Amino acid sequence: MEEGKISWGIAPIGWRNDDIPEIGAENTLQHLLSDIVVAGFQGTEVGGFFPEPKVLNKELELRNLKIAGQWFSSFLIRDGVEEVSKAFHKHCEYLQEVHGDVAVVSEQTYSIQGLNSNVFSEKPYFTDEEWVKLCRGLNELGKIAKQYNLKLVYHHHMGTGIQTIEEVDRLMESTDSNYVHLLYDTGHIYVSDGDYISLLHKHMDRIKHVHFKDVRKDVMDQCKKSGKSFLHSFLSGMFTVPGDGCIDFVKVYKQLLDTNYQGWIVIEAEQDPSVAHPLEYALMARKYIDEKLIQKEGNRLVRN
Ligand SMILES: O=C1C[C@@H](O)[C@H](O)[C@@H](O)C1=O
Numbered sequence: 001m002e003e004g005k006i007s008w009g010i011a012p013i014g015w016r017n018d019d020i021p022e023i024g025a026e027n028t029l030q031h032l033l034s035d036i037v038v039a040g041f042q043g044t045e046v047g048g049f050f051p052e053p054k055v056l057n058k059e060l061e062l063r064n065l066k067i068a069g070q071w072f073s074s075f076l077i078r079d080g081v082e083e084v085s086k087a088f089h090k091h092c093e094y095l096q097e098v099h100g101d102v103a104v105v106s107e108q109t110y111s112i113q114g115l116n117s118n119v120f121s122e123k124p125y126f127t128d129e130e131w132v133k134l135c136r137g138l139n140e141l142g143k144i145a146k147q148y149n150l151k152l153v154y155h156h157h158m159g160t161g162i163q164t165i166e167e168v169d170r171l172m173e174s175t176d177s178n179y180v181h182l183l184y185d186t187g188h189i190y191v192s193d194g195d196y197i198s199l200l201h202k203h204m205d206r207i208k209h210v211h212f213k214d215v216r217k218d219v220m221d222q223c224k225k226s227g228k229s230f231l232h233s234f235l236s237g238m239f240t241v242p243g244d245g246c247i248d249f250v251k252v253y254k255q256l257l258d259t260n261y262q263g264w265i266v267i268e269a270e271q272d273p274s275v276a277h278p279l280e281y282a283l284m285a286r287k288y289i290d291e292k293l294i295q296k297e298g299n300r301l302v303r304n
């Protein structure tokens with residue numbers, strides 16, 4: 001990533017979803033990457049179906065695309081830092097080989113994000129001892145990431161122990177800012193707290209990676225009312241690309257520019273690809289970015 005710039009990416013999640021690997025399984029890596037070029041993005045994140053670094057790098061180079069980062073499910077509370085570190089070293093090695101910038105970490109101990117539980121009312125909570133174990137563990141993982149020239153960015157997520165603004169506040173207070181950074185995901189914090197601006201204001205200095213995920217409020221309300229799981233909520237269309245839901249990305253983007261954010265903004269809108277055509281939605285996102293965000297901000301902007 002170039003110094004002083006915002007890079008725009010789009011995640012594979014609109015084409016294929018690691019949380020439900022069956023959906024979109026017909027979309028190959030080559031198809032996904034070529035769609036990303038057609039839609040005018042500079043890069044993507046690593047999906048669970050991505051190949052070994054040599055093969056991936058070849059496909060990326062052919063299309064002049066970059067890797068922003070990759071998700072890592074940590075089980076620090078369940079397994080302890082020693083065990084988790086082994087898998088995290090491998091994760092970072094892979095990311096280094098594909099020239100990624102961030103390791104996206106989410107603590108999955110007690111997570112209900114992949115279960116058939118009500119994601120709006122059954123999230124887990126950590127005890128004080130578990131908080132200590134988690135935060136110490138994250139500091140250690142952050143040090144490992146640094147050895148590979150990566151930043152550990154923590155992903156707050158629906159259905160997990162770090163979901164709400166209060167929980168993000170506590171995580172930021174209890175971890176070392178040299179090693180643990182924050183991923184700001186507009187969709188997750190909005191569905192959790194009904195507010196996506198406070199987190200941005202409070203933790204701008206820690207935010208080193210951004211996911212732009214929009215929310216269809218009517219669908220969210222319906223999913224909440226019927227007590228749907230996380231997976232069934234997104235399959236019902238709770239999430240979409242920026243400009244197609246209720247989040248004001250102009251406000252968010254302005255704040256990012258005002259505070260001189262440097263790094264990736266990755267469009268991440270999980271939907272069922274058989275319902276929401278992935279390239280069509282990627283193009284919609286790009287149009288919205290160009291017309292409502294970049295043009296609006298004029299020459300303050302930052303697109304390669
Ligand atoms: O960053 C993310 C990665 C996905 O696997 C996750 O479920 C999604 O909601 C998300 O925000």
Ligand SMILES: [Co+2]
Binds near residue numbers: 155185211268
């Ligand atoms: Co996300």
